[in-house]
Each structure stands twice: as structure tokens, then as C-alpha cells.
Amino acid sequence: MPVESFNASxxxxxxxVEAGRGDHLAVTGPAGSLxxxxxxxxxxxxxxxxxxxxxxxxxxxxxxxxxxxxxxVTILALLRMGAIAVPVSTMCNGVELGELLRDTRARVVVATxxxxxxxxxxxxxxxxxxxxxxxxxxxxxxxxxxxxPDPGVADGFGAATEVGSLAGIEAAGRExxxxxxxxxWFDSPGFWLYTSGTTGTPKGAMHRHGxxxxxxxxxxxxxxxxxxxDRCYSAAKLFFAYxxxxxxxxxxxxxxxxxLDPARATPAGAVARLEEDRPTLLFAGPAFFxxxxxxxxxxxxxxxxxxxxxxxEALPAEIYRWFTTRYGVDIIDGLGTTEALxxxxxNRPGQARPGTSGTVVPGYQxxxxxxxxxxxxxxxxxxxxxxxxxxxxxxxxRTATTRQVFExxxxxxxxxxxxxxxGFYTCLGRTNDxxxxxxxxxxxxxxxxxxxxxxxxxxxxxxxxxxADGLEQVVACVVPAAGxxxxxxELIEFCREGLAHFKQPREVLTLEGLPKTATGKxxxxxxxxxxxxxxxxx
Numbered sequence: 249m250p251v252e253s254f255n256a257s258x259x260x261x262x263x264x265v266e267a268g269r270g271d272h273l274a275v276t277g278p279a280g281s282l283x284x285x286x287x288x289x290x291x292x293x294x295x296x297x298x299x300x301x302x303x304x305x306x307x308x309x310x311x312x313x314x315x316x317x318x319x320x321v322t323i324l325a326l327l328r329m330g331a332i333a334v335p336v337s338t339m340c341n342g343v344e345l346g347e348l349l350r351d352t353r354a355r356v357v358v359a360t361x362x363x364x365x366x367x368x369x370x371x372x373x374x375x376x377x378x379x380x381x382x383x384x385x386x387x388x389x390x391x392x393x394x395x396x397p398d399p400g401v402a403d404g405f406g407a408a409t410e411v412g413s414l415a416g417i418e419a420a421g422r423e424x425x426x427x428x429x430x431x432x433w434f435d436s437p438g439f440w441l442y443t444s445g446t447t448g449t450p451k452g453a454m455h456r457h458g459x460x461x462x463x464x465x466x467x468x469x470x471x472x473x474x475x476x477x478d479r480c481y482s483a484a485k486l487f488f489a490y491x492x493x494x495x496x497x498x499x500x501x502x503x504x505x506x507x508l509d510p511a512r513a514t515p516a517g518a519v520a521r522l523e524e525d526r527p528t529l530l531f532a533g534p535a536f537f538x539x540x541x542x543x544x545x546x547x548x549x550x551x552x553x554x555x556x557x558x559x560x561e562a563l564p565a566e567i568y569r570w571f572t573t574r575y576g577v578d579i580i581d582g583l584g585t586t587e588a589l590x591x592x593x594x595n596r597p598g599q600a601r602p603g604t605s606g607t608v609v610p611g612y613q614x615x616x617x618x619x620x621x622x623x624x625x626x627x628x629x630x631x632x633x634x635x636x637x638x639x640x641x642x643x644x645x646r647t648a649t650t651r652q653v654f655e656x657x658x659x660x661x662x663x664x665x666x667x668x669x670x671g672f673y674t675c676l677g678r679t680n681d682x683x684x685x686x687x688x689x690x691x692x693x694x695x696x697x698x699x700x701x702x703x704x705x706x707x708x709x710x711x712x713x714x715x716a717d718g719l720e721q722v723v724a725c726v727v728p729a730a731g732x733x734x735x736x737x738e739l740i741e742f743c744r745e746g747l748a749h750f751k752q753p754r755e756v757l758t759l760e761g762l763p764k765t766a767t768g769k770x771x772x773x774x775x776x777x778x779x780x781x782x783x784x785x786x
Contacts, residue, residue, distance in 0.1 A: 255429040256438055256457040257295075257328035260500040261288045262429075269476065269503040276525060277508040279316035279384070284503065287321065289426070294325035294414065296421030298356075301379065305330030305430050306437055308352045312336055312345065312359040312367050314510035315486050318383035318414055320496060322358050323439070323486075327457065330430030333439040334452070335487045338362075339765075342369025348442060349374040351452065351644070358414065360384050360510070368411075383414035434458030440644060441489050443586045452644035453587045462637040463493055463590040464501035466611035471580070471594050472529065472555065476503040479552075481527035483513040483536045484768070490559050493590040494531040515543035526552035530577070533560035533768040535707065537571050537579065542706055542730065550575045555597055559584050560768050562675040562693050564700045565603035581605055583675070587659055589638040593673050603697060604672045605665070612636035614673070615658075616665055626669045629689065631679050632661045664691070681772055683712035685722050690751050692772075698746045699724055699753075702739060704732030709762050710753065711776045713783060723779050724753040727761055757782055 261284065264272070270285035282290070303309060309331050313319030319335075326333040334352050336345065342365075349357065349370045355378040359367035364382050371377040421427065432438070438457040442450040468474050482494035486508075499506040507525045511517050513532075518540065521527065530553045532540075537558060556571075556579045563581035572578060582594030583605040593614060595606035608614050616630025617623055624630030635657045642650040653660050664676040676682065676691035683690040692710040699708045706729040713723045726739065734742075736756035743752040763774040 251433045251435075253429075253431055254434045254436075254457055254461070255328060255330075255432045256460040257291060257324045258429050259461055260497065261291055261324060264288075264500065264503040267503065272476065272503055273505045274500065274503075275317050275320055275506050275508055277315075277521070279314075279318075279508060279510050282317055287317075287324075290321045290418065291324045291328055292426030293418045293421035294321055295329040295427035296424050297417035297419070298325060298331065298421075299329055299427055300420040300424055301356075301417065303329070303331050303356055306332060307356075308332045308334050308354040308440065310334045310336060310349055310352055310354045310357045311487075312338060312340075312357065312363045312370075313383060313486065314338060314360045314362055315491075315495060315508040316360060316384055316510045317508065319360060319486055320506075320508070322383055322414065323496065325427075327438055328429050329427050330432050330436070332437050334442075335439070335492065336442055337487050338485070340366070342366045343373070345370035346373030348450065349377060352440070355379065356381065358383050362510070379410045379412070381412055381414055381417060432457050434461075437641075441492070441586050441589075451646050451649060453640040454642060454644055455589060455638075455640050459589050459638040459640075460497050461501075462611065464497055466636070466638070467582075467584075467591045467594065467609050468493070468498040468501060470610050471582075471591075471596060472498065472557070473597070474498055474502050474504060474529065478502075478504040478529050479507060479525065479527045480504060480529045480531070481507040481509075481518075481521050481525065482531035483518060484531055484533065484560070485513070489586045489589055490531070490533075490584060490591075494529075494557075497590075515540050515545055519545050519549045522549040522553070528552055528554045530556040532556065532558060534558055534563045534567055535560075535764065535768045537563070538567050538707060541567070541570055541574065545575075547575055550577050553577050555580065557582060557591075557594075559591055561770065562603075562605065564693075564697050566697070566701050568600070568602045582609075583661075583663070583673070585634075585659070585661055587640045587653065588634055588636065588661075589640070592634050592636055592638075601672050604668075604674045606673065607671045608673075616667055624667075627666055629664050629666050629676055629691075632663045632665045632673075633658045634661060635659070678772070681711070683710075683722055684720055685712070685750050688750050690722055695722060695724065695743065695747065695751055695753065698743050699726060699739060701746075702734060702742050704729055704734035705739070706730070706732070707762055709770045709772060709775045711772055711779055713755070713776070713779050715783070721754040722751065723755045723757065723783070725757045725759050725762065725775055725779065727759055755779075755783065 264284045274287045323333045440452040480499045484491035558581045580595040582591035584591035592612040613635040695710040707727040763771040
């Protein structure tokens with residue numbers, strides 16, 4: 249039975265040129281700008297260049313790149329020629345990157361100049377790697393390609409690792425002519441995304457070409473209401489699911505403009521992009537919105553923003569209220585996972601219910617179940633499961649874990665939620681983060697939502713600690729706000745006034761900062777280790 253062709257690169261780029269938007273700006277920012285016609289031309293020639301050096305369809309290619317046009321071109325070119333792009337965290341050191349590279353079995357690594365040193369270290373630890381390609385010119389503090397043969401003109405891979413440039417790859421492609429799209433279809437393997445590793449070793453979630461269209465047609469089109477006139481800026485970077493959707497899939501799916509910044513996301517950097525590039529859609533996580541508030545970002549910088557979105561972890565109701573009151577910009581909080589590719593439960597513009605993740609996004613189904621798989625009643629906690637066309641096919645070489653997480657058409661997210669009678673979902677935390685104090689389950693996020701209301705608290709994380717008596721107790725770690733002077737006793741009393749007795753922290757520890765992943769999620773495993781170390785020494 250014939251299968252209908254579908255190539256995600258064609259869907260995102262060629263389709264816009266064919267629709268007459270070739271002169272429209274596709275990408276802009278500090279590292280350069282490209283129209284859709286220019287982007288389409290570069291993608292086709294880079295894809296041909298990869299073919300010229302021997303990259304094959306369905307072969308993995310690791311991408312270690314900052315948010316710049318070259319990274320965008322690389323991912324799209326690999327999709328076009330049927331190879332599998334594997335964008336990985338730029339926060340990895342050489343050893344960690346080497347472990348991921350060995351796991352992928354990739355022969356080719358593409359790195360932007362800032363990460364060539366780390367990439368070289370990783371390649372040296374991966375026997376199957378054969379080429380390191382530097383994408384982009386070296387900027388301040390960057391490193392250009394090392395001397396040696398250029399894979400852009402080499403005839404295949406030699407025995408030793410070759411180092412060259414993406415410009416050389418593109419030049420080789422121009423000699424051979426632009427690559428035609430490989431005959432992929434909806435279910436063809438398209439790209440991998442490694443999980444953030446908050447609860448263990450990162451795993452490669454395998455996604456299909458068609459998953460890209462599905463997240464665009466559901467969340468981006470029906471919730472964000474994205475249009476060609478939108479300009480998207482994401483504090484979350486391209487190397488993980490949230491940023492990849494925000495900065496690549498969503499804007500290109502409608503012919504809009506993406507604003508890319510290679511620098512690490514900071515409040516000052518975000519304000520610069522807001523003032524200079526005038527985004528209409530702002531994507532970030534709760535910690536970044538809190539950082540913007542704490543940095544006293546000017547109100548005028550947000551004049552162009554019509555909507556902000558939050559994901560990564562639950563957005564505290566107080567941060568929502570402070571931000572929307574201060575800047576007049578609505579934030580719609582949502583829930584997504586690497587395995588689902590993007591957001592599948594979300595609030596809606598103008599209809600946000602603070603403290604909740606919203607309602608189910610069109611195109612998805614969600615259910616809450618107890619430990620025995622029985623559906624949870626309204627208002628009762630349950631483990632979340634989701635079903636939809638953007639779900640990954642599984643984890644690379646992790647059969648046992650795949651069978652635990654992917655149950656037929658359903659994905660077990662690892663989150664515990666409640667659902668109201670009218671369909672709004674409220675996060676209680678990761679399933680394994682729930683605390684059983686005095687025999688009663690306590691949600692860390694509920695205690696955190698109370699603590700963040702105190703003017704002396706900038707950030708907080710609540711975890712369980714089992715003391716010498718073997719009983720689990722609630723412990724809070726807080727990062728003081730500027731000028732904040734509240735002591736542990738005052739904060740415990742503050743929780744007592746707003747929470748049931750069994751939910752209040754028994755201990756409050758002060759930290760200079762919370763340990764976080766590259767995606768901004770709190771590393772509760774590390775927080776628990778800090779708590780255990782501190783309290784055992786007492």
C-alpha cells in the first residue's frame with residue numbers, strides 16, 4: 249500500500265517559499281538574518297554537502313549548537329536528506345558529551361564555534377566519530393575550525409577524524425547541486441532529543457517527521473494562534489523540546505520570524521532582544537520570569553509582546569500575578585515533555601487560571617490513574633498519561649524503560665496531577681517527588697506556592713527528608729529575595745497560616761541558588777542530597 253510522502257524540512261521551509269513568502273524574514277538576531285528564500289537555498293545545498301561527504305539517510309548526526317542561523321540550517325538540512333538530527337545540550341562537558349556521542353553511534357558532529365573544544369574532547373572519546381564540522385564564524389571567545397582536511401571537499405570519511413566547516417559543506421553542495429528532499433513519510437525517523445536527566449541518565453527519545461507537523465497544528469496553531477506576522481523569542485534554547493518548538497517548528501510552520509540569540513539567556517540579554525527585535529511571542533520558564541521580575545526589567549521592553557508562555561515546571565500563581573500586573577502581558581502556563589515533543593495541556597490566552605496547567609490541547613487525550621491503573625475521580629490525585637500523534641516511538645536502546653513509560657498509545661509522564669470538574673489540571677509534582685508526611689501525601693508544589701508568596705523568598709524547592717526516626721518530613725530550601733531577611737521560624741509560621749498543619753515545612757534551609765538543569769528545571773535529586781548533608785551534620 250503506497251505511503252504518502254512527508255518531509256518536515258519541506259513542510260517548514262519549501263512550503264513557505266511556494267506560498268509566496270520567500271522574501272519574508274525567517275530568522276534574525278545577533279548572529280544574522282535570513283529570508284525564507286535564503287534559508288531554503290542554504291538548507292538544500294548543505295543537505296547536498298552532507299550527502300557528498302557520505303552522510304546517509306537515517307544516520308544520526310549530533311548537533312552541539314548555540315541558537316544561531318547555522319544551527320537552524322543544519323537541523324533542517326539533515327531532515328531534508330533523511331538523516332537524523334540529534335541536537336544535544338550545550339551545557340554538557342566533554343566527558344558527558346562523549347557519553348552521548350557513543351550512545352548515538354554518530355560519525356559526524358556539527359558544533360558552533362563556542363563548543364568546538366568540548367566537541368573535540370567528545371569525538372576523541374568516541375571511536376566511531378569521523379568528522380567534526382564547525383558551523384559559523386568564531387566570535388569573541390569562540391574557536392574556529394582547526395587546520396586539517398575540510399569535509400566539505402573530502403571524498404567520504406577517512407580513518408582519522410576530519411575537521412572542517414559548514415561553509416565547506418555548503419560549498420561542496422553547491423558544486424553537486426541542491427539536494428532534493430529524501431522520500432520520507434509521516435512515520436520516518438526524523439530526530440532524537442535526549443531527556444534532561446533530572447531523574448537519571450539521559451535517554452534518547454526518538455521522534456518522527458510527522459511529530460513536527462502535529463505539535464504545530466495543535467498547540468502552536470490552535471492555542472498560540474501563531475500567524476506569519478508573529479516574531480518568536482525563546483529563552484529556552486534549541487537543544488531541547490520546548491525551545492526547538494518555540495524557535496524552529498512553530499514560527500516556520502506559518503512563515504513567521506524566529507529571533508535567535510547565541511548567548512546564554514539572561515534577563516539583560518532578553519531585554520536587549522525585546523527592545524531591538526520586538527518579539528510578539530515570548531517563551532520562557534517560571535525561573536526566568538522570576539528572574540526578569542527580580543532584575544527589574546523595564547516595562548517598556550514588553551510593549552511588542554502579545555503573549556508569553558511558560559513550561560518546564562509549574563508556574564506559581566504568585567509569579568503569574570506579579571508578572572502580568574507589572575508588565576501587562578498574559579502568561580499561559582502549560583505542560584509538555586520531551587517524549588511528547590511539546591505542550592499538550594495548556595491555559596488559553598485571556599482565560600488563564602493561575603496555579604493550574606490549564607486544559608487538554610486539541611489533538612491529545614489525557615487521563616489520571618492510580619497505582620492500579622484505575623481512573624482518578626475529579627479532584628483526586630493520579631498519575632498522568634497522555635495520548636497523541638506527537639509521542640515519541642520510544643527510547644534508543646532502552647527497552648525496559650521504554651516498556652515502562654510507553655504503554656501502547658499512551659505515554660506515562662511521571663507527573664502527579666489533579667483535574668477539576670471543569671477540566672483544569674493542577675500539578676502536584678513529579679510522581680516520585682511526592683512526600684508522605686504523617687501518613688498523608690503532600691505536594692511539594694503546593695508548599696512552594698505558599699512560600700513564594702512571602703516577600704523575602706525569590707525561589708524555593710520543597711523535598712522530603714527521612715530523619716533518624718525513619719519518618720519523612722517536609723523540608724524547604726529557599727533563595728532569599730534581594731533585601732529579604734525572613735528567618736526559618738518566620739517562614740514556617742507563614743506556611744502554618746496558609747496550609748494544613750501536615751503540609752508545613754519542619755525545616756527551612758537557605759541556599760544561594762537552586763541546582764537546575766540546562767532547561768531551568770530544579771534538580772530535586774540534588775536538592776535532596778543537599779538537605780540530607782546539611783541535616784545529618786546537625
